[in-house]
Amino acid sequence: MSDMRSGDAGPTAPHPSAHAEPEAIQAIKLRHPGRTVFAVVLILLAGLFLYDTAFNRPVYNWGIVGQYLFDTRILTGAWYTLQLTVYSMIIAIVLGIAVAVMRLSPNPVVAAVAWVYLWLFRGTPVYVQLVFWGMIPTIYKTIDLGIPFTEALVSISTKDLLNYFTLAVIGLALNEAAYMAEIVRAGLLAVDKGQDEAAIALGLGWWHTMSRVILPQAMRVIIPPTGNEVISMLKTTSLVAAVPFTLDLYGRSRDISAVTYQPVPMLIVASIWYLTVTSILMVGQYYLERHYAKGIGDRPDVQKPTVETAAVTVVGERHPTYPSTAGETIVPPHERPGGGGA
Template sequence: MNMTTTETGEPAPIKAIPLRRPGRWVAAVVVLVLVGLFLYGSATNEQFGWATYRQYLFDARISKAAWVTIQLTILSMVAAILLGIILAVMRLSPNPVLKSAAWVYLWVFRGTPVYVQLVFWGLFPSIYKSIDLGVPFVHQFVHFDMQDLQAAFLFAVIGLALNEAAYMAEIVRAGIASVNEGQTEASVALGMTWGQTMRRTVLPQAMRVIIPPTGNELISLLKTTSLVTAVPLSTELYGRARDISGANFEPIPLLMVAVTWYLAMTSVLMVGQYYVERHYSKGSTRTLTTRQLQALADAQGKETVVETLPDIPGGERR
């Protein structure tokens, strides 16, 4: 292969010609045509009821139901994370009783459908008509009459949190187990306590493994709130949209309204997940950032200047 050179004797830069890939353009045209046909068909289909869709998209009842959905998601996720951490520590504990109890919990809540669990919590007042707290057979401190307790929202949060905690326990356990044991041994050698080791050494590295699946679980939990109608709780987004469609006999546009709100909320969560993941992934890749590249270039430039300076007779290089 002949290599051309410039007047200075250096090799001329290679002119790279990218390969032609007509298959990409054909595929792009096909996809755009299909998307256009779908949008045109949806826009001209009267069954979608776009006038009703626009009427109820920002209806006060729908927006209030969306806020209830957000509350359900946040409260359930916070409780699930706290309980999941406890279960993960129990799974990693050398105590066989704690380890077995955590395993049974995960076996039950991961092995049964969440809808069935929510139905159970809806029937909880029928199963336990009253709850007494105190010393058994001696003294009663608190008495709860479950028949008079209207707490569908509370039971929905409990049902979602208990189910989600089983999955969060495995996520946290996997994140802690992903950190090399040498990190813990080094922290102990430096005199750190167990709490300091977990907070300063283990958890910051484990978060790289914990954050991505936790974000996915949060998004999944938001969509799972549509099942709390089994409790029954109909004040959340899907339940409210279903109630409105039962009154105006137009289920399709109300279903599209619910879909739009779900997409909006999950999109916000996805954006937040992206930035949280980027924060905890610092140092996990060899790709240098723009600031790091600039600092490296400046450092190399200074070294070059030092090497090119002449030596001063009888003195030091400056």
């Protein structure tokens, strides 16, 4: 056999550590004709519905919609709706946190009171509760302050103290607080128990532990459902006619429709304003969720080696040896994977 020389035209054996550059993968996108057909059908149905709504249904009366969309009474009703939503949610969140803490209390009496509150307000419809709150001035004509079983020192008329707007806020807030309590309780239970123990070990009191350790971590769980409850509260304000309070957005649109005999256009006007405010609240909810979800699910980038693993060697590497009973030195096999001599 003739030896291979550098000048010969024969192939040269590649170096074991060399790697061929992989070819780019040519991915072929899967086709889904069923999805395409379904999407086209949906677009056609939506187009037909919009065309029918715009041209074939005079009952919508879009001229009336444009006329009353920015009417002063409608704008005033939207402002009252916002006030009902904000005031009710503030009270509900504060009361919900208190009820949630009571629900988790080791004191059985405190926990039982919280459970009864949740059972009562979650077990009855909000409309029924609002009707009841509207009848409070009839049930309790006066509010008497003084020593029990003696003559009242101060007597205040309930109608003078609580107007229908205040009663609507109280009714909405007490009902919502029951749901907020369960949301807050779920958020508190989602925080690892070790966080509480670590805070106690650092010498923090209950208030600082709750406000600086537990609640900030629980907000990641509390914020999403709370945002949903705010949006739901905005729409629930349309039920305050049961109090009765009729200056909200739906109440004003209903009053106008009773005069113009155009109920459908006024319902569209109210729906446009509800959708507008709801869209703004959804944007705010998105940014709040993103703020409190910082660092959740993030993973550090995997550090890639700067050289091939096969090229890394240990400086001063020596294989261990073992003396035998005959006085010889035994060198264990090390030249191939899994053991065994060369």
